[in-house]
Amino acid sequence: MKRKLGALEKVDADLPNLQHKIRADPPSYHDDFLNQYSQYSSLHELFLQSPTTTDDTGIVRLRDLIDFVSHVADCYPALTARFATDLIHLLQVHHATLDTELRDKIVGSLVLLRKKELIDSNVLLQTLWPLLISTPSKSLRALLFQKIVSDLRSSNSKTTNHKLNRSIQTTCYNLIASDPTSAKGLWAVKLTRELWKRQVWTDSKAVSIMEAAALGQDAKVVSGGVRFFLGGDQEREEAADDDSDEDEGVDMSRLRHQAGINKKTAKRDKDLKAAAAKVKRKEKKKNAPHPLNFSALHLLHDPQGFAEKLYQQHLQSAQPKARLNLEQKLLVLNLVSRLVGLHKLTLIPLYSYFLKFLTPRQPSVTSFLAALAQATHTLVPPDVLEPLVQKIANEFVSEAAAAEVASAGLSGIREVCVRQPLAMNETLLQDLVQYRKSKDKGVQMAARGLLSLYRDVGAEMLRKRDRGREAALKLRNRGSKDGGLDASRRFGHVEDGGIEGLDLLEKWKEEQGLDIDALDEEAEARGWENWDAESDDSDSSGGWINVESDGEDIDISDSDEEMAKAAGKLGEAPANVKATEAEKENLDTNGHATPSADRNTASLEPEAAVRREEQRISKLATTRILTPADLAKLQELRQNAAISAALPSAKRRKLQAAAQLAAQARHADDAVTASDIAGLAALSHKATKAEKVAMAKGHRPDGDETDKNDHRSTTARRKEKKASEGKSTTNKEKARKKNFMMTLGKAKRKGKRSLVEHRAILKAHVDRSRKGGRRGNK
Amino acid sequence: MGSSAKKKREKKADFQKPKLKVGKARPKNTNATDTSFSSKSIILKQQNLSESGRDSSALFNHNLSLLSSKNDTQRRDALQYLTTVCAATTKSDLPQPASAIVAKAQSLILDGSNGVRSQVLKLFKALPTNDFGPLDQLVIYVRAGMTHLSSDIRLSALDVLDWLLVSKGTAVMATPGGWVKMLRTFQNLLSWQSQNGKVASAQGGSWTATKTGSGNLGSSKLLVHQITTLSTFLTVGLTLPAADPHAAAKRASMCFPLYQMHAHMLPSRSNAFGYLNLFGAVRDQESEGYDDADERIAVFNELGLLDAFRSGAKEAKQEAGEVGRAASNLEKALKLADVG
Incomplete structure (x- = not known):
């Protein structure tokens, strides 16, 4: 008797067991729950009296009870009405001194209560957010951040929860705006960036948070905000790609085949159905229209004002409020120039700012060159750019300069002139074009780039022998026509658009x-x-009557x-x-x-x-x-x-046109990077044998591995691809590969067929082809 | 195919027996490593070798600190040591005040080990009762123990409560939450919900759920203990202090020239202004401390506890044996509240 009692008791003293029983039948275990709840409240009271003592010696600890109560709180909402507020209070007051396990348990329990909808998201986030900012514990911050992000994601998963988003965005904004000097704003930046990446926040309010961060006075916050504008959208796209790529999905046909062979059980049947549903859902998701998301740079409220403030605050002033190092300054410069280039802003002082940085000895000067090119657009006055181009030419491009320097300078000049051809004067251009005779490959290519650009946009500035045939003819034609300057060579001229086709x-x-x-x-x-008739047809089911005055046309x-x-x-x-x-x-x-x-x-x-x-x-x-x-x-x-x-003769011409178009489009919207400027310098460097071998093996100099160079024929590659996809070969291929010995019998027999047999075979063949194959082409 | 003489010799050498000298072991290499370890850890038989050198107060403090040890035999042994010391010495000779010892030991009411819990009670009994300090935490621990999942812990918590009521009954009543919350705990334990409560109506009202919630499957020992303790508790709480009509006159005559001296003296209790609750959280009706028996009776009736307990007692009385007897004791105690 006693032994049996002991065993039963042991089972009873088990909180998870009680939890399980309560979940199954809440009214019956009401008293047990009440006892445990009162024990929780006793321990809670004790804890409040001396928060630093731990209760590790007891067999039931406060955190076990908190866990238990939060799991079954939804069964007794009236009894546990104060539970959530107790936990929130405990966390808010004692988070710094709490035992880490208990603290994490309380955070987890609050999230659980939110999942059971005993508290709403707003309460949860307003509890966790201040903690995230104030707590000194790194592990707690990581936990809180993760919980906040996941809660925001889940509450936005079905429909966008505008109210919640607005309140959290306001909190984030206020955090940065209320105290621009503190580094706490970094959390607002981090949260916004994460939610932007996951496409939870895609509106201009999130962008305005980042705007405030970029204009902050703390170096970390500023660089966080600036980095968001420079890379946030790319990150978002990559994340979306990853999402669509991940888990290739179940092979439905294989599962069906397995289900046919394996023993049929209800569970397997259910599994198969679940897999089918999953595949269907994924298919549906794949076919869903791509969400139209604007990039952060386009959602800015006032790009001109933003760019001006960024420039004045971080770059222009001699005593900036936020101390930025060169790398961070480059980031800001990059953003400012990106904004100027993208929105065609007018920020004249920016160009003279560049002047002092354009020397070959300046660290990461290629980035400065890239930024300069980025900040150039057709509406920049040429007389502002001319001294810059002149300076680049003087500092970088000379016979004495190293080949890399010269090629970087020439590329930089070219990138500027692509965007504003008027920045170049005739003598300088003719001088620079001379470098295409240089012995160094990189310099040669850079100079040729400049030459080909001006053949296109300003051939009359080139010396006659440099113009080339096409440009010269164009020039002569124009000269005979209107005798004046090319329209595109006038400042502020805008090409007019048209309708394709x-x-x-x-x-x-x-x-x-x-x-x-x-x-x-x-x-x-x-x-x-x-058109009217067509629309009538589609509308007729709706029973609409088309009221129209007879025969009269539309006024317009x-x-x-x-x-x-x-x-x-x-x-x-x-x-x-x-x-x-x-x-x-x-x-x-x-x-x-x-x-x-x-x-x-x-x-x-x-x-x-x-x-x-x-x-x-x-x-x-x-x-x-x-x-x-x-x-x-x-x-x-x-x-x-x-x-x-698409015919081959037209193809080449079309390709050329497309390439040109792509180049133009690139200039309009994309960033110029330092590697664009320094790219040609790679040509100046002659590869050693070892490097060439490595290259052939597929090792790239920048470290990433690519496929080994594949020297097989296209057919062989295609065949391998088919085989790897598990697809079969053609009948022709099968016939060709058939074992010779197996074909012998038929070949022998074939010669000895009677005429009747032969007729029957031919007839069957004709029939088959009419039917569309052996199985019929239904 | 070893054809040369040298190779032949080498082959032969493999099968030749080495000539060994008898009676002399081969000397060990100079760089040999000793691999005869069998243990990965170093075990100390005694933690402190200078046991004899300590004085008694250091030993006492050491044992007090051992109360939070992970090992339950160590905790029990420490308690035993403290009990013997406390029993042997008088109040003034204790190296630590009784309140400090209680503060350290009270959490062991919820200890998992049986021996530790019984030893804690022994320690409490050995301590001088008059300088226990405030009993707030001790009472909360007892309450937590009474609602514990394990019925062994419940029983020992009831033992502690019994002792408390006998030795410091009025002080228990005066602690914040010591009256109403304790009664609520008893009510939950016995599942004697008031008839007009929400739970009863939710369950259909006419019949109650089975009373096996308290885990007393085989025996009614726990139930009896609970009812008995409850009746003691009620008796202590509801009894008006015997008023001595001549007390005031006696006191006045004792210190004749001074008038109402006790009101101007320093208070003799600790935390004398605790009832004002100047620094704690705001208390509600349940967690309020009730110093006076009249107040307690009023609250008892006001919250409808009287009716609930009475009907519960009536129901329990119908059970035969010990439960019935305990219930009739309880009814007697309940009559005290009726008077008020």
């Missing part, structure tokens, strides 16, 4: 015999009607028509142009047909044709509203053009 549409209309100027109203009305198109007509009447110039254009086009085709035609005119012709084309396009787009029918046709024409462009 509009020229195709125009050409098509011409071919159809429709005059653009005198397009009959009827045809246009047809275009709109068609009418007036437009009139305007177009008026324009036609007013000046006959367009018509004249058209006429001449038709002639020239004829000429053009002739030129193509007869290669013996005059070289000059032939090469002149395309230029002129392009210019005329431009005029016409602008006319079509500005004088008419494109009807939906037009747009549909436009789309079709665009596709056709794309298909014809």
